[in-house]
Amino acid sequence: MKFCSNCGAEVERRIPEGEDRERDVCPACHTIHYVNPKIICGCIPTVGDKVLLCKRAIEPRYGKWTLPAGFMENRETTEEGAAREMWEEAEARAVDMSLYRIFDVPHISQVYVFYRCEVLDGEFGAGSESLESKLYAEDEIPWDELAFPVVIEMLREFFEDRKTQDFPIRNSTIRYQHRRSG
């Protein structure tokens, strides 16, 4: 942030009175501009024993496979957001949704909220952000071609939980890891 979104003046980076950390503060109208973590909501959509994945048509991770997910919008619930993203990316309607998995990803100031669901009538397509969508059985998952660490971890847990048909809601934190070269 360079300019105050309220009055257009240049903002200053400083610790406001009574607070303990730097914020963008407007010297003209005195607005303090708070920036907070964002929520990514998404689905693990199933048809029978298969999971629906989308091949990304956008960066980052163009061409890699992912679960339908995206930024939560104002005035919706996490469940509504997850269903909306599934429609936008996989042209599939989510039914029988259950909260399943929460990840904190503090180094990018994001919180992931994922729901298990079924695909209405088993019908799906590919939205504008997807090259294609496809159903994968557990032994067909393209593990080396998955887009994000949260997707890998969630799918592993999902198949593990499915053995006992017990899907407890879990939360954990994904910390930044340097990629190893070679």
Next chain:
Amino acid sequence: MKFCSNCGAEVERRIPEGEDRERDVCPACHTIHYVNPKIICGCIPTVGDKVLLCKRAIEPRYGKWTLPAGFMENRETTEEGAAREMWEEAEARAVDMSLYRIFDVPHISQVYVFYRCEVLDGEFGAGSESLESKLYAEDEIPWDELAFPVVIEMLREFFEDRKTQDFPIRNSTIRYQHRRSG
């Protein structure tokens, strides 16, 4: 938002190309300004069979009792945010934290994430946003003096779950309700 935080020009309210809803868009530098829901993280702190509540020293609901909670900050986890808020509002250290309750509150574009925890050494005080903090047994809770619907619902569930010592993680949505007069 009236002015672009990137270049200072006046923003326009319109639907960006390829999107389905209005955003604040800068006609000068073409930045699309996304506004997303915020996360409130907090605790249900216990000492023995009592719950620690804080009396609010700030609006809204000045003078009403609440659980320590507040806006999640960038680069922290929901758990770290909940512990930070408990320190700031009740001068108490959270230990043995477990995710407990998620509320979607879409009409104000907020998601509440609450942890159960114990108070380290049973020590607490009152931070700058609290008039006082106090331990309450179940039959002492000032139900008519609680600050927010989420606090009432969470405490009721907590005492119910405590009977069986089973505290499943739950999520639900709180919709807007007109207050009844009289």
